Amino acid sequence: MKPVAGRLVLLSVMVALSLALFLPSTPLFSSMPDWWKNNLPSKGMTLGLDLQGGIHLVLEVEAERAIEIKLDRDLSNLTDLFVEKALKVDRVARTGPTEITVTLTDPATKEAVLTLAEEHFPALSGRSSGELALLLSLKPDEAERLKKAAVGQALETVRNRIDQFGVAEPLLQQQGLRQIVVQLPGVKDPARAKALIKNTALLEFKLLDEDHQVSRALPDLVPLGKEEDVLREFGPQIPPDDEILFERRVDKDTGRVTKQPYLIKKRVALTGDVLTDARVSLGEFQNAYVSINFDNTGAKLFERLTAENVKKRMAIILDHTVYSAPVIQERISGGRAQITGSFSMDEANDLAIVLRAGALPAPVKIIQDLTVGPSLGRDSIEKGIRSTMIAGALVILFMAIYYRLSGVIADFALLLNLLCLVAVLIGMNATLTLPGIAGIILTIGMGVDSNVLIFERIREELRMGKPVRPAVDAGYDKALLTIVDSHVTTLITGLALFLFGTGPIKGFAVTLCLGITINLFTALVGTKVIFDLLNRRGRLERLSI
Amino acid sequence: MLEILGKTNIDFMGLRRYSFVFSGVLTVIGLIALVQIGRGAANLGIDFAGGTAVQLKFEQPMPVEQARQSLIAHGLAGVELQEFLADNKLLVRVKAQTTIEERVAEKVLEAFTQDFAENPFLVDSSYEIGPSIGEKLQKDALIAIGISMLGIILYVAARFEFRFGVAAAIATFHDVFAVLGVFYLLDKEISLLLVTALLTLAGYSLTDTVVVFDRIRENLKLRRREPLEVLINNAVNQVLSRTVVVSLTVILVLIPLTLAGGEVLHDFSLALLLGVIVGTYSSVFVASPLLILWKGTPGKLLRRR
Numbered sequence: 001m002k003p004v005a006g007r008l009v010l011l012s013v014m015v016a017l018s019l020a021l022f023l024p025s026t027p028l029f030s031s032m033p034d035w036w037k038n039n040l041p042s043k044g045m046t047l048g049l050d051l052q053g054g055i056h057l058v059l060e061v062e063a064e065r066a067i068e069i070k071l072d073r074d075l076s077n078l079t080d081l082f083v084e085k086a087l088k089v090d091r092v093a094r095t096g097p098t099e100i101t102v103t104l105t106d107p108a109t110k111e112a113v114l115t116l117a118e119e120h121f122p123a124l125s126g127r128s129s130g131e132l133a134l135l136l137s138l139k140p141d142e143a144e145r146l147k148k149a150a151v152g153q154a155l156e157t158v159r160n161r162i163d164q165f166g167v168a169e170p171l172l173q174q175q176g177l178r179q180i181v182v183q184l185p186g187v188k189d190p191a192r193a194k195a196l197i198k199n200t201a202l203l204e205f206k207l208l209d210e211d212h213q214v215s216r217a218l219p220d221l222v223p224l225g226k227e228e229d230v231l232r233e234f235g236p237q238i239p240p241d242d243e244i245l246f247e248r249r250v251d252k253d254t255g256r257v258t259k260q261p262y263l264i265k266k267r268v269a270l271t272g273d274v275l276t277d278a279r280v281s282l283g284e285f286q287n288a289y290v291s292i293n294f295d296n297t298g299a300k301l302f303e304r305l306t307a308e309n310v311k312k313r314m315a316i317i318l319d320h321t322v323y324s325a326p327v328i329q330e331r332i333s334g335g336r337a338q339i340t341g342s343f344s345m346d347e348a349n350d351l352a353i354v355l356r357a358g359a360l361p362a363p364v365k366i367i368q369d370l371t372v373g374p375s376l377g378r379d380s381i382e383k384g385i386r387s388t389m390i391a392g393a394l395v396i397l398f399m400a401i402y403y404r405l406s407g408v409i410a411d412f413a414l415l416l417n418l419l420c421l422v423a424v425l426i427g428m429n430a431t432l433t434l435p436g437i438a439g440i441i442l443t444i445g446m447g448v449d450s451n452v453l454i455f456e457r458i459r460e461e462l463r464m465g466k467p468v469r470p471a472v473d474a475g476y477d478k479a480l481l482t483i484v485d486s487h488v489t490t491l492i493t494g495l496a497l498f499l500f501g502t503g504p505i506k507g508f509a510v511t512l513c514l515g516i517t518i519n520l521f522t523a524l525v526g527t528k529v530i531f532d533l534l535n536r537r538g539r540l541e542r543l544s545i
Numbered sequence: 546m547l548e549i550l551g552k553t554n555i556d557f558m559g560l561r562r563y564s565f566v567f568s569g570v571l572t573v574i575g576l577i578a579l580v581q582i583g584r585g586a587a588n589l590g591i592d593f594a595g596g597t598a599v600q601l602k603f604e605q606p607m608p609v610e611q612a613r614q615s616l617i618a619h620g621l622a623g624v625e626l627q628e629f630l631a632d633n634k635l636l637v638r639v640k641a642q643t644t645i646e647e648r649v650a651e652k653v654l655e656a657f658t659q660d661f662a663e664n665p666f667l668v669d670s671s672y673e674i675g676p677s678i679g680e681k682l683q684k685d686a687l688i689a690i691g692i693s694m695l696g697i698i699l700y701v702a703a704r705f706e707f708r709f710g711v712a713a714a715i716a717t718f719h720d721v722f723a724v725l726g727v728f729y730l731l732d733k734e735i736s737l738l739l740v741t742a743l744l745t746l747a748g749y750s751l752t753d754t755v756v757v758f759d760r761i762r763e764n765l766k767l768r769r770r771e772p773l774e775v776l777i778n779n780a781v782n783q784v785l786s787r788t789v790v791v792s793l794t795v796i797l798v799l800i801p802l803t804l805a806g807g808e809v810l811h812d813f814s815l816a817l818l819l820g821v822i823v824g825t826y827s828s829v830f831v832a833s834p835l836l837i838l839w840k841g842t843p844g845k846l847l848r849r850r
Contacts, residue, residue: 050809058678190671191651367675369650375602376669383807390801395794402547402790434809435741441802442745442817445795449752452794456787482759485704486752489697493748496693497741502685508741512748 004536007529015416018423025426045426047185048433048507051381053374054185055193059158059364061178066150066362067143068097069202074121075100076268078136081120087113090132098138100124107131148177150361155180158197158364160357165196165350180364190371192350200319200363201354203272205305207265208313208325209242215263221249222259230261241266245315247322250342262325264315269305271359274298278355280348281338288348289340292355299335307331318351384437391441392418395448403455405544406531410451413526417447420518425511435508443515446490450523454479455545468540472531480524487520549793550786557829558778558837564830568719571823575722578729587729589640590736593683595676596640597649600669601657603633607664612637612657619656621649629808634669649673686740693744694718697751705758708839713754716832720750723823724816733812742813746820749795753788753828760784761833773840777833785829792825 025044049056071094078100079092090103102117104110114126114134123142129135138146155174162170162184171183187193209215214237222230227246234244243266246259277293294302305314306328315325316339323341343351396414399407421443425432458475466474494516497509534540581587591598601607609626612635616624627636639649650671657666694714702710721743728739760780768776799821802814 365675366673368678369671369673371668371671373667373669375667376600379669380807380809383805384810387801387804387806387810390805391798394797394801398794398797402549404547435738435813438741438745438810438813441798442749445749445791445798446752448794449791452787452790453756456784456790460783478763482756485759486755489700489751489755490748492696492700493693493744493751496696497689497744500685500689500692501741502682504737505686505689505741505744508745512745 004529004532007525008533011526011529014420018416018419021423021426022419025422045422046429046431047377047381048431048436049183049185049370049377050372050434051377051384051432052185053187053372053377054183055187055190056368056370057182057184057194057197057366058175058368059154059180059182059197060367061151061154061180061360062363062365063147063150063178064097064362067138067146068094069362070146071098071100071138073268073271074124078102078117078121079267081116082113085116087116089113095135096137098143100136101129102134102136104132104134110134151178151180153361154364157358157360158182161196161353162193164353164357165193167193179367186374192346194366194369196350196353198364198366199354199360201272201357201359202319203275203355203359204268204317205270205302206267206315206317207269207309208315209239209263209265210313212239212242212263214238214242214244218244218261218263220260222246222261224257224259227259227261238263245317245320245322247325248342252342260322262315262322264317264322269314270298270301272355273359274301275355278352280345280352283340287340288343288345289338290348290352290355291336291338294335294337296335299333302335302337303331303333380434384434388437388441392444395444399448399451403451403545406455406458409527409530410448410455412530413451413522414444414447416526417443417515417519417522420522421511421515424514424518430510431507433504433507435504436511439508439511439515442512443519446487446516447519447523449486450479450483450519451527453482454523454527458543458545462543462545468543469535472528472535472543476524476528483520483523487516491516548786550789553782553785554778555782555785556778557781558774558834560830561834561837564826564834568723568827568831571723571726572719574726574730575719575724576726578726579722581729582735588732588734590734590739591638591640591672591674591679592737593679593735594640595674595679596638597653597674598636598638598670598672599650599653600634600636600671601666602669603635603661603664603666605664606630606633607635607661607666609635611661615656615660616653618660619652621652621656634808682737686737690740690744690747693747701755701758705762708836709758712832712835712839713751713758715835716754716827717747717751719831720820720823720827721747723827724819727819728812728816733815736812738809738813739816742816742820746817746824749817749821750824750827753791753824754832756787757781757784757828757833761836774837777836781829781833788825788829792821795821 075092075094082089082092087109088105089109090105092100092102095101102113104113110128114128117124117126117134117136121136123138124136125139126134126136151174155172158180159172162172162182167184167187169185171181173181175181182197184193214234218234219230231244238244242263244261245264246261249258249260250256251258274294274297275292276295279291280288281291283289309328310330311327313325313327316323323339339351392414396411399410399414401407403410418440421440425436430436454475457479458471461471461474462468491513494509494513497505498513501509578587582589585594607628609628613624613626616637621639623639625638625640627638628634629636637653639653650673654668694717697717698710698714700710701713724743724746725735728735733739757780760783761777764771764776764780771779796818799814799818802810803818806814
């Protein structure tokens with residue numbers, strides 16, 4: 001027999017460590033001395049979303065759109081460049097997801113246009129396609145880089161927005177190539193949080209096309225849901241460089257929502273990436289508006305834009321919705337502007353947040369949305385804990401009745417097992433979820449199994465007439481192999497689940513694997529040391545089993 | 546000494562004709578369930594099928610028929626409703642073919658807010674899962690099951706003999722299929738949580754089988770002259786009290802969970818409960834007789850002294 005002292009010390013250290021990790025999760029913690037709180041871990045168990053309520057979103061970044069957006073911007077700059085260099089071209093248009101076609105008026109200018117384009121836009125490679133046409137296509141490696149960057153930038157932007165929205169301990173991470181996982185524990189207004197994340201927040205300033213006949217023929221206000229009809233009616237007559245966008249109007253008295261259509265030039269006059277700040281302010285009629293500041297470039301562009309278009313109307317557009325379409329009264333210098341519209345204080349606040357945090361480089365799609373209300377979470381945890389306690393009590397009682405004193409020893413091992421498991425989970429900073437609780441329960445079952453195997457083996461040995469100590473030793477020895485085999489097979493299942501499972505399966509696997517490992521230790525060392533202690537001098541004649 | 550079972554000597558192997566027929570039926574039902582799941586004809590949870598599930602907690606009871614009428618009036622025809630009478634809860638599920646972009650969850654909330662203004666509600670939970678995610682989860686779950694099964698066969702084959710590994714795997718599959726079949730017949734939801742439960746019971750049932758096999762191995766070394774059938778029968782009888790005691794304790798754990806664990810844990814615990822019963826049965830009546838059926842050439846266990 002191995003000396004008892006060493007194993008006892010090992011066991012006590014384990015218990016002490018576990019207690020140190022576990023106690024902060026109990027109500028006892030508040031009454032514990034300060035030196036403890038200051039020097040020892042004070043973080044309790046983190047609860048999963050299913051237990052405390054919150055949102056779990058999986059976003060998919062439509063990275064292809066980032067390329068289209070970039071090309072659209074290049075296209076607009078290219079047009080400006082041709083005007084600046086006095087090169088005459090007929091038309092510049094995007095003709096595919098990664099292509100821009102330049103139609104020339106004179107074949108002689110082809111070489112000059114090509115050189116100019118490639119010089120200023122290194123991401124594009126040009127080739128001739130027909131006598132009067134040039135095809136500029138995005139280089140494939142550049143397209144890949146853009147897509148990758150779009151996902152990274154989207155993650156950063158969403159993180160900024162959430163930080164400003166104020167959520168305790170949000171979790172954001174990229175998953176695979178295109179997906180972003182967002183977890184927001186304990187959010188009270190899920191719909192608002194989702195809108196805040198999902199809005200692309202692409203701010204654009206575009207001029208209205210007031211001279212075209214469609215503009216005069218458009219109806220003033222359209223009831224909500226009838227936008228399609230307008231598009232169908234006027235669609236064929238819209239000039240190729242224009243589009244119809246709507247403004248959302250809310251009647252202050254009735255709360256009725258209507259839409260006002262505008263004929264707007266597609267060409268982007270200015271975008272929101274030249275903003276430095278966005279703040280909510282209150283107007284004279286207590287209506288909320290957002291005031292924005294441009295950076296130096298933006299301020300210059302805005303000044304030029306307003307100077308060139310005095311008395312014309314300019315639409316302020318966010319994510320393809322018109323917020324307002326004021327008439328430019330005079331040249332605006334100083335780099336400041338206001339976005340007014342019919343929105344509430346919360347909406348104005350969220351708008352300011354998304355403008356400050358910047359636009360998403362591409363639209364995102366929510367492909368998974370799990371929202372748990374706080375009441376269900378509380379309900380689940382109460383029921384989960386209560387039923388686990390009842391189950392635990394039943395098992396403890398059963399073992400004590402069936403195996404007497406030995407059963408009590410096994411019960412001690414079980415409690416030790418549970419304590420260690422919870423402590424390790426806390427130490428690893430793992431999150432407790434409902435499937436995790438199920439894993440803990442299964443560990444109780446496995447713990448009982450080991451002890452029953454050992455005890456049945458000891459009983460067999462006793463029946464054959466062996467004295468207590470050899471019987472106990474033989475029982476442990478013979479059961480050892482079986483216990484290891486059964487634990488390893490379950491561990492294999494657990495590991496496979498951990499490596500290849502997702503979400504709830506993974507949470508279950510973590511507790512299961514840890515539980516089995518700890519169980520192996522407590523069953524083989526924890527209980528044996530007590531038996532050895534009881535029978536130190538080997539004089540025990542009867543074993544209560 | 547308190548004993549549920551004393552020393553027994555039941556001829557389990559002699560009963561194999563009946564047990565194989567019974568197990569065959571169970572397995573076939575399970576296979577049918579699997580085919581139906583693959584065809585999408587089973588009650589797939591939205592985590593696999595994709596779709597929307599919203600659970601609401603009303604202040605007063607909400608009659609299912611009225612709720613359905615209201616949802617249909619709001620353009621949500623293919624809904625499944627399930628009520629939890631005890632606390633006025635209603636679960637609304639709309640399966641696949643819908644995407645999150647269609648804002649099904651919002652429509653559901655709108656319908657109830659407008660039509661039942663006098664009966665306010667709280668949103669307990671709202672799950673929306675795109676079909677692509679569902680497919681990925683399904684694939685991941687299948688891979689996880691495949692890998693763990695392979696790992697188990699290899700381990701048991703290495704520790705015992707190849708035919709032991711195969712027998713253990715067959716018994717384990719049998720248990721998983723049996724529970725899957727029962728869930729299919731009961732029209733219970735096949736969800737990610739059920740897959741977790743099935744894998745757990747696979748682990749449990751395997752443990753049970755390994756314990757019996759272990760004893761068979763031990764006896765093989767001690768009593769080499771005994772006929773295989775007698776030897777296996779003895780081994781099963783020797784570990785029977787352990788098998789029964791362990792199963793009883795696990796059942797003891799699972800009953801409170803099934804009855805009082807709340808709606809989320811209920812199906813999970815029910816699957817485990819069935820699994821424990823089938824798993825105990827299979828290690829005695831399926832796994833061990835398979836070793837008689839497939840005697841094979843004497844492997845390393847019989848050759849080794």
